Amino acid sequence: MTTEPAEPYGPTPRTKPTRSPERARYDRPTVHAILDSAYLCHLGYLREGAPVVLPTLYARRGETLYVHGSTGSRPLRSARQGPGLAVCLTVTHVDGLVLARSAFHHSINYRSVVVQGTARQVTDEDERRTALDAIVNQVVAGRAADSRPANAKELAATAVLRLDLDEVSAKLRTGGPNDEPEDLALPYWSGVVPVRQTYGTPEPAADLAPSIPLPEYLSR
Amino acid sequence: MTTEPAEPYGPTPRTKPTRSPERARYDRPTVHAILDSAYLCHLGYLREGAPVVLPTLYARRGETLYVHGSTGSRPLRSARQGPGLAVCLTVTHVDGLVLARSAFHHSINYRSVVVQGTARQVTDEDERRTALDAIVNQVVAGRAADSRPANAKELAATAVLRLDLDEVSAKLRTGGPNDEPEDLALPYWSGVVPVRQTYGTPEPAADLAPSIPLPEYLSR
Numbered sequence: 001m002t003t004e005p006a007e008p009y010g011p012t013p014r015t016k017p018t019r020s021p022e023r024a025r026y027d028r029p030t031v032h033a034i035l036d037s038a039y040l041c042h043l044g045y046l047r048e049g050a051p052v053v054l055p056t057l058y059a060r061r062g063e064t065l066y067v068h069g070s071t072g073s074r075p076l077r078s079a080r081q082g083p084g085l086a087v088c089l090t091v092t093h094v095d096g097l098v099l100a101r102s103a104f105h106h107s108i109n110y111r112s113v114v115v116q117g118t119a120r121q122v123t124d125e126d127e128r129r130t131a132l133d134a135i136v137n138q139v140v141a142g143r144a145a146d147s148r149p150a151n152a153k154e155l156a157a158t159a160v161l162r163l164d165l166d167e168v169s170a171k172l173r174t175g176g177p178n179d180e181p182e183d184l185a186l187p188y189w190s191g192v193v194p195v196r197q198t199y200g201t202p203e204p205a206a207d208l209a210p211s212i213p214l215p216e217y218l219s220r
Numbered sequence: 221m222t223t224e225p226a227e228p229y230g231p232t233p234r235t236k237p238t239r240s241p242e243r244a245r246y247d248r249p250t251v252h253a254i255l256d257s258a259y260l261c262h263l264g265y266l267r268e269g270a271p272v273v274l275p276t277l278y279a280r281r282g283e284t285l286y287v288h289g290s291t292g293s294r295p296l297r298s299a300r301q302g303p304g305l306a307v308c309l310t311v312t313h314v315d316g317l318v319l320a321r322s323a324f325h326h327s328i329n330y331r332s333v334v335v336q337g338t339a340r341q342v343t344d345e346d347e348r349r350t351a352l353d354a355i356v357n358q359v360v361a362g363r364a365a366d367s368r369p370a371n372a373k374e375l376a377a378t379a380v381l382r383l384d385l386d387e388v389s390a391k392l393r394t395g396g397p398n399d400e401p402e403d404l405a406l407p408y409w410s411g412v413v414p415v416r417q418t419y420g421t422p423e424p425a426a427d428l429a430p431s432i433p434l435p436e437y438l439s440r
Contacts, residue, residue, distance in 0.1 A: 097359055103367045103369055146409070147321060148406055149323055154322070185429075193360070201414070204410070214409060
């Protein structure tokens with residue numbers, strides 16, 4: 001896992017010619033699959049010329065990502081004005097800890113997507129509502145329809161930004177450790193510890209009426 | 221979870237006067253605990269004036285964070301020159317999905333740390349070795365001593381950056397949904413779905429000698 005540049009979304013999948021199991025991918029199915037199986041991104045933008053990276057929720061619809069926030073927050077105020085807000089939106093899944101015989105070849109298995117571009121405020125009311133529903137559904141599929149929709153006051157307090165999937169790349173590492181041939185006989189355990197995000201038993205709110213059952217979409 | 225500015229590390233803990241369960245924290249024990257229970261960060265910096273956010277491994281030692289990468293990678297080349305590289309390093313744990321009766325109050329429980337500052341290349345050989353060991357140990361405590369240390373060629377190919385914990389803040393949300401009083405009687409399930417990162421059974425490398433047992437530090 002190293003710090004390498006993102007490349008533009010291209011129609012032709014390209015693969016880095018390397019023996020490393022770390023690969024860049026540009027095809028849409030890979031990019032979409034990584035984005036669709038997460039809900040948290042890290043959003044980077046500039047504040048007074050310096051980079052800022054904050055965790056936030058997002059949703060994908062087609063070739064567009066949406067994020068939301070308070071209308072009073074600084075980046076969202078910036079996106080409303082002028083040419084929009086230059087951002088980088090990154091999503092990362094950790095799939096495994098890769099323990100090689102050598103310290104140097106330690107790594108992690110992961111899947112990440114990096115999207116660069118200009119975020120613009122969404123002003124169309126239908127698109128705003130659709131985007132906000134999508135953000136709720138990205139966290140729990142089916143939840144938006146089973147909650148109270150935003151009212152006028154809530155909608156007025158919420159800014160929605162859109163970022164098109166133009167300049168985007170996926171990067172992933174899979175498989176076992178990549179040890180040097182001369183290290184294979186060393187007496188160190190080598191392999192992968194699988195990592196995943198798991199969900200515990202849903203905990204009802206303290207003030208939830210006992211008559212309300214756990215919804216179907218949470219029984220996963 | 222909204223996009224709010226980070227504030228400088230201060231000697232006095234401050235708490236935002238709000239009924240929201242989302243809180244900013246600046247005390248060292250909170251910051252250290254969040255940093256010490258993760259190993260992946262999202263590192264933001266500028267490339268040709270635009271923000272870039274990439275996932276990378278890190279380690280904390282005292283009031284300093286370390287990241288590493290190939291000496292040929294662009295951000296690491298930049299950090300070597302002139303005044304260093306302006307970065308923002310963010311670490312986020314997701315602890316729960318917060319389902320409120322209203323779409324608007326959906327959120328997630330999380331703990332995050334945002335560090336802003338200037339990353340500088342580490343040139344001292346002892347500090348470089350210590351930092352690289354720390355990055356391995358941040359992923360799996362105790363692993364660095366049970367692997368082959370980097371040789372001269374590997375050390376020469378690896379750049380190490382340090383970022384001091386000066387301008388840093390933690391932000392976290394805990395607890396149940398924050399519904400409006402008038403929404404409490406709505407017929408929607410409300411509560412929290414706990415989320416955590418879990419580790420599967422370690423998978424030995426295909427070429428691992430059967431005589432090498434699973435180390436003690438992986439039997440967690």
